[in-house]
Structures are given as C-alpha cells and as structure tokens.
Amino acid sequence: MERMDDFEMRFQKKYKEEIELIKPYRGLENRIEKGLDRPDIRYRWNKKPAVVLCSMVLLMIVCAGLLYNNALLKPDNAFIIYTYADDKRVDLKENEEVTLPSGKYIESNGEREFRGNNHFYIEGDRIKSVHLQSKNGTIMYFDKKKQEDLERNGELYVAKILLDPEKYHLTFPFHYQDFKNLWDSGMLNEYKEKYFKEMSTDLSEYEVGIQTSANNGKLDYAEFIIQTKEQASNESNLYIKGKDVTLEYHKGYGLDPIWHLGDPREKNFISSISDLSQLSDTITMAIEFSDGEIKNYQIEKSFDDAGNMLIEYKTDDSE
Amino acid sequence: MQNNSFREKYELYGEMLYRIAFLYLRNRSDSEDALQEVFIKLLYNAPTFQDQQKERAWLIKVLSNICRNMLKKRKKYLFCNEEVLSAKVEEQDFGETLSCVMAVAPKYRIVIHLHYYMGFSVSEISKILGISGSAVKMRLKRGRDILKKKLEV
Numbered sequence: 001m002e003r004m005d006d007f008e009m010r011f012q013k014k015y016k017e018e019i020e021l022i023k024p025y026r027g028l029e030n031r032i033e034k035g036l037d038r039p040d041i042r043y044r045w046n047k048k049p050a051v052v053l054c055s056m057v058l059l060m061i062v063c064a065g066l067l068y069n070n071a072l073l074k075p076d077n078a079f080i081i082y083t084y085a086d087d088k089r090v091d092l093k094e095n096e097e098v099t100l101p102s103g104k105y106i107e108s109n110g111e112r113e114f115r116g117n118n119h120f121y122i123e124g125d126r127i128k129s130v131h132l133q134s135k136n137g138t139i140m141y142f143d144k145k146k147q148e149d150l151e152r153n154g155e156l157y158v159a160k161i162l163l164d165p166e167k168y169h170l171t172f173p174f175h176y177q178d179f180k181n182l183w184d185s186g187m188l189n190e191y192k193e194k195y196f197k198e199m200s201t202d203l204s205e206y207e208v209g210i211q212t213s214a215n216n217g218k219l220d221y222a223e224f225i226i227q228t229k230e231q232a233s234n235e236s237n238l239y240i241k242g243k244d245v246t247l248e249y250h251k252g253y254g255l256d257p258i259w260h261l262g263d264p265r266e267k268n269f270i271s272s273i274s275d276l277s278q279l280s281d282t283i284t285m286a287i288e289f290s291d292g293e294i295k296n297y298q299i300e301k302s303f304d305d306a307g308n309m310l311i312e313y314k315t316d317d318s319e
Numbered sequence: 320m321q322n323n324s325f326r327e328k329y330e331l332y333g334e335m336l337y338r339i340a341f342l343y344l345r346n347r348s349d350s351e352d353a354l355q356e357v358f359i360k361l362l363y364n365a366p367t368f369q370d371q372q373k374e375r376a377w378l379i380k381v382l383s384n385i386c387r388n389m390l391k392k393r394k395k396y397l398f399c400n401e402e403v404l405s406a407k408v409e410e411q412d413f414g415e416t417l418s419c420v421m422a423v424a425p426k427y428r429i430v431i432h433l434h435y436y437m438g439f440s441v442s443e444i445s446k447i448l449g450i451s452g453s454a455v456k457m458r459l460k461r462g463r464d465i466l467k468k469k470l471e472v
Contacts, residue, residue, distance in 0.1 A: 007467055011416060012435045018414035019436055024337040024351065029329045032355045036325060036362055 077289040079124025081299075081313055090311075092120075094297075097312040099304065119256045120299075120311075124287070127249040131286040132257060134243050139283070141240040141257040145250040155234050158206065159195035159226045161188070165219040172214040179208060179224055195226075207232040276303035284316065328361060332375065335437075336382050342428050343386035345421060353389060357382045380447045383429065390425065419469045427462030434459055 004012065081092040085100035092098055122130055132139045150156040163170065168187060170178070182188060183203050192201045209225035227235065240247065247255050283299040296316040303309055336357060340350035360381050368374035413421060420428055433439045433447065441459070445452045 007471070008435070008463070011463075011466060011470065014414065014416040015420060015431075015435055018417035019338055019420075019432070021414075022338050022341050022417075023334055024354065025347075028337075028351055028354070029326065029333060031351070032329070032358050033325055035355050036359060 077124070077126050077291065077293050077295065079122060079127055079287060079295075081120060081122050083120045083311065085309075092311055092313055095312070095314050097300075097310055100309040100311065119258050121254055121256045122249075122287070123254040124249075124289075125251060126289045126291065127255075128288045128290050129246055129248050130255055130257075131246045131284075131288070132244075133284040135282040135284075137279075137281050138241055138243055139245050139257050141245065141247055141255070143238045143240060143247075145248075145253045147235075147238050150231075150234050150238075155231060157209075157225045157227045157231055157235075158199065159191055159224075161191050161224045161226070163222045163224070165222050168222075170219050170222050172212065172217060172219040174210065174212050174219060174222060176208055176210065179210060276307060279303065285313070325358065325362065329358070331371075332378055335375075336378060338436075339379060339382055339429065339432065340386055342421070342432050343383070343425050344389060349389055353382060353385045356385045376443070376447050379433070380449070383448060386425075416470065419466055422469070423462055423465050427458050427465065430455055430458040431462045431466070 083090050083092065083100065090098055090100055147156065165171075168182060170182075180203055183201075203226075205228075207227045207229065209227065211221070211223040211225075212219055213221040245257070247257060249255055280302040281300075283301070285297045285299055287295045287297070289295070297313045298316045299311065299313045301309065301311055333354070337350055337354050340353040340357075341347070344350050344353060357378060361378065365374075365377065368377065420431060423431075429448070430444060433444050434441075439447065441452050441455045444455045448455070
C-alpha cells in the first residue's frame with residue numbers, strides 16, 4: 001500500500017471503528033445453513049441448464065409432431081424445377097428470373113457450341129403428370145421408366161453385346177458391315193447360343209444398333225444392340241416429342257424433358273447472339289397432383305445481350 | 320463442503336462478507352440474502368483454492384457480482400416504482416465517517432473499503448473486481464476526494 005497522508009490515516013482509523021459495528025445478526029449462520037441443505041437450492045444451478053434443455057427438447061418434439069400431423073392431414077403438393085449449366089445445378093424459383101451461368105452459345109475454333117443443358121428437371125413426390133405446351137418449339141422426353149419396364153420384359157432387344165475391341169481386333173470406324181462379317185465368321189457364336197436359342201440368327205431379320213467410341217483413333221468401346229422390328233418400334237416409342245405433351249410422373253425417376261426448338265446444334269443455325277432470340281419460348285406447364293390439384297405455370301426461356309439463357313417460371317393465373 | 324466446514328467458513332468470512340454486502344446494498348435483509356447466495360456458490364460451485372488468500376478473493380469477487388446484480392434488479396424495479404428504493408435503504412445511525420462512505424456511489428464505496436479496511440493493493444482490487452488498475456486508482460482518488468470534502472468541512 002502506498003504511503004498514506006494524514007487524512008487517509010485518520011479516515012482509516014475512524015472507518016475501521018465504525019464499519020466493524022456492522023455485523024450480521026447472531027443466528028444468521030443457522031438460517032444460511034438451513035438454506036444450504038434445501039434440495040431446490042442445492043441443485044438449482046445444475047438444474048437450470050437441464051430444465052432449459054429438457055424444455056427445448058420437449059418443444060422440438062411437440063413441433064415435430066405438429067409438423068408430422070400437418071403433413072399427414074394436409075398433403076403438400078410441393079415440387080422443384082431445376083436445370084444445369086455445365087455441371088452446376090441451377091434451381092428455378094417461382095416468379096424469379098434465373099440467369100444460367102454459362103448457358104450461351106460461344107464461338108470455339110470456328111465451331112458454334114451451345115454450353116448449357118437443355119434439360120429441365122421436375123421433381124415432386126405427389127406429382128401425377130405434367131402437361132407441357134411449347135409456343136415456339138417442341139418438347140422432347142425420353143421415358144426412362146418405360147425403357148426399364150420394356151428391358152425387364154425382354155421387349156426392348158434380343159441381345160446387348162459388349163465386345164472387347166482388342167480381343168476381336170475391331171478398328172475405328174466400325175460399321176454395320178464390319179459387325180455382320182464378325183457375326184457370320186462364327187466368332188460370336190457364344191452370343192448366338194446365349195441369346196437367340198430357337199430364334200433365327202439371320203442378322204438381316206433384325207435391327208442392329210452400334211455404339212462405339214475411340215481414343216486417338218483407336219476403338220476403345222464397342223456395344224451392339226440387336227432388336228426385332230417390333231422391339232425397335234417399342235424403343236422409338238420411348239421418345240415423346242411434340243408441341244403438346246403429357247408426361248406421366250414416376251416417383252424416383254423424376255421428369256427431365258428437353259425444351260427444344262428446331263435443332264440448335266445444327267451448324268450455322270445461329271450466326272450471332274441476336275439470333276438466339278429465335279430460341280426464346282414460352283412453355284405452359286400444368287402439374288397435376290395425386291389429390292387432383294392442378295397447378296399452372298408458364299416457363300419463359302429467353303436470352304440476354306451477352307447470350308446467357310434466362311429462365312423464369314411464373315404462376316399462371318389465366319385459368 | 321460439509322456443514323461443519325460451512326461453520327468454519329462462516330466463522331472465517333461471514334462478517335467480512337456481510338460488511339461488503341452491506342456496503343453495496345445498504346440494507347440488512349438484502350445483505351443476508353447475498354451472503355446466503357455466496358455461501359451456496361462456495362458450497363456447490365467453488366473451485367479448489369490453493370490458499371486462504373485466494374479463497375477470500377474469490378468470495379469477494381463472487382459477492383460483488385451478486386450484489387451488483389441485485390442492485391441492477393433493484394434499479395429495474397425502481398423504474399416501475401420509485402418508492403421501492405427508499406424502502407430498501409435502511410436509515411441507520413452510522414458514525415460520521417461511515418455515513419459519508421455510505422453516501423458515495425457504490426463503485427467508490429467498495430474500492431475504499433477494500434483498500435482502507437481490508438488492505439488490498441490496487442492490483443489486487445483490480446483482479447477482484449475485474450477492472451483495470453487505473454480504474455481502481457481513479458475510483459480511489461475520486462472517492463477519497465469526495466470523502467475529504469465531506470469530512471473536512
């Protein structure tokens with residue numbers, strides 16, 4: 001303590017005398033001691049957070065229960081629409097224009113290339129069907145569910161054969177005649193026995209689909225699909241295309257139709273950004289839900305001055 | 320802490336703590352409640368102390384917080400009902416010096432008490448009250464000046 005002056009010394013002496021007269025009453029310790037043994041006091045500090053925690057958990061359970069009941073009582077006809085620009089998923093929001101980051105035509109090595117995905121995806125657990133009507137173009141859709149059903153029932157092809165290009169000395173480019181030669185040579189007899197059994201093995205009676213790819217001019221993938229005429233016809237029915245289409249919704253498959261106008265990938269179809277306006281479209285969309293509710297929307301597809309694709313789906317109150 | 324231990328602690332610190340509570344709260348009933356609160360904390364929430372000095376400092380610190388919280392609550396209540404504060408402050412027949420100390424603001428009172436009565440240094444008060452050393456010095460100086468004026472008139 002620093003050295004005190006006279007005032008401080010006098011003050012300290014007097015203060016000490018007077019403050020020491022302030023004392024708790026006799027027996028206060030008994031009152032306090034009694035209080036210390038009370039269980040509510042003993043545990044109250046520990047209890048407080050526990051009580052708060054329990055209350056919060058209880059509240060959450062109640063809320064979850066209410067939400068669950070609500071979901072059971074009132075079906076939520078919710079759905080989402082999204083698309084992709086390169087590999088980036090872009091969610092579309094109702095009445096909100098979205099610019100696809102790279103949904104544009106670009107000039108690259110003299111070739112015009114569309115960067116962006118023409119598919120748009122519709123998903124919703126309670127969707128029954130979606131009716132789409134394109135004003136300026138067409139809608140295309142490949143029915144994956146039907147494809148799986150046909151494939152499972154043997155109604156899509158007789159044989160799907162994947163060959164090792166090296167083993168069979170296949171070279172690029174690979175044409176139907178090359179495959180026919182291979183077939184007639186007897187090198188593929190194991191497949192004839194496996195898939196054709198009592199059926200004719202005359203290739204001319206079938207449709208042959210060839211899928212190949214090459215790396216540096218060398219064939220590295222070769223798959224062949226052999227179909228009867230009827231199976232080929234079934235396959236062509238998997239593609240739904242038109243200005244006015246109704247797409248059946250299957251849970252787990254979603255819907256990914258393509259908005260399509262002419263063939264934008266055709267060379268010279270687009271000669272400048274201003275030509276992109278030809279690809280603008282208005283698609284009327286009516287989503288029917290399993291409870292019979294129908295929600296109507298309009299999807300506007302346009303392009304800005306930089307060539308970015310703009311998408312907006314709006315609530316359609318016209319009906 | 321067993322009850323026997325409580326008795327020991329009460330013998331050791333009871334009066335000292337009661338005075339501090341009284342300096343803050345200026346009435347017996349609230350001071351008793353504050354004292355009970357600090358012993359509850361000592362019993363159920365206290366850390367292990369290396370020595371008695373540290374235990375004493377911890378008790379004063381905790382009691383100061385309890386008293387400050389009680390004063391805050393009292394201020395809130397006062398906002399609703401002005402009569403409450405005057406009812407809470409007991410008019411006692413203090414000596415002249417203590418009366419002057421009780422008349423200054425609590426923040427000066429407690430610093431003066433800890434320094435001149437309990438003998439704590441500026442740095443020790445700083446640690447106990449959780450304020451800077453310069454704030455302690457300032458409060459001591461201002462409190463002293465106020466008291467000087469009052470007592471030397």
